Amino acid sequence: MTAVVLSAHSLYRFFRAGEEETLALQGVTLEAEPGEIVAVTGPSGSGKTTLLNCLAGLDEPDGGTVRVAGERISHRAERERSALRSRHIGVLLQSKNLVDHLSVRDNIALVQRLVRGRRPVPAEDLLEQVGIRDRAGALPRQLSGGEAARAGLAVALANAPALVLADEPTGEVDGETERRVLALLREHASTGTAVVVISHSRAVAAAADRVLRMRDGRWV
Numbered sequence: 001m002t003a004v005v006l007s008a009h010s011l012y013r014f015f016r017a018g019e020e021e022t023l024a025l026q027g028v029t030l031e032a033e034p035g036e037i038v039a040v041t042g043p044s045g046s047g048k049t050t051l052l053n054c055l056a057g058l059d060e061p062d063g064g065t066v067r068v069a070g071e072r073i074s075h076r077a078e079r080e081r082s083a084l085r086s087r088h089i090g091v092l093l094q095s096k097n098l099v100d101h102l103s104v105r106d107n108i109a110l111v112q113r114l115v116r117g118r119r120p121v122p123a124e125d126l127l128e129q130v131g132i133r134d135r136a137g138a139l140p141r142q143l144s145g146g147e148a149a150r151a152g153l154a155v156a157l158a159n160a161p162a163l164v165l166a167d168e169p170t171g172e173v174d175g176e177t178e179r180r181v182l183a184l185l186r187e188h189a190s191t192g193t194a195v196v197v198i199s200h201s202r203a204v205a206a207a208a209d210r211v212l213r214m215r216d217g218r219w220v
């Protein structure tokens, strides 16, 4: 087992739209150890989602490297990044990680089929943990915002990932559900998972081991 689950070094990301250039990430370095929950906060447009996308291998940084569980995920073909993501990372983005035409149960099964050599946690158990066991047969569009957020979390945890990357996982849930989600993340962290979570919630910051603040693509 590697000492750090996530090692992102000196990440840069530029976006160009016509004449305008945005420096979304300006040399961001981040490491996370097994068992650690890191909260990332900062104003709108500061680069948080861009960072998470680069960490997840959903986007390529223009400079710098990302390693997850000892394997480099940056600067690789999309297919390779996708395979590494299935193997090591649970991703919960604001855009949601549920496939529309599959039930919640089948969304979990889909993620678990991509991972070999690990015994999957039964879908019902994952859904019990997030408190929506009775919604296993529902389609994503039949879920409330809070239920969809919890289903997304169950899917993010379905591959028993070394690293969980979550963008506002408690943005749409009530206080009680937020506590439940945080307890669940802590439980997974205690088994060695590292968690990086973007959030403006005070409860999330209080539950985290470290809180990092971003502004204009840099830590402040």
Ligand SMILES: Nc1ncnc2c1ncn2[C@@H]1O[C@H](COP(=O)(O)OP(=O)(O)OP(=O)(O)O)[C@@H](O)[C@H]1O
Pocket: 015, 016, 017, 022, 023, 024, 042, 043, 044, 045, 046, 047, 048, 049, 050, 051
């Ligand atoms: N695909 C893109 N093309 C052009 N500019 C982009 C793109 N994605 C992000 N940006 C710009 O990069 C900057 C950082 O955006 P990002 O979404 O990472 O911020 P954020 O901190 O996650 O914001 P929020 O809290 O509102 O989600 C912003 O100025 C944004 O407009």
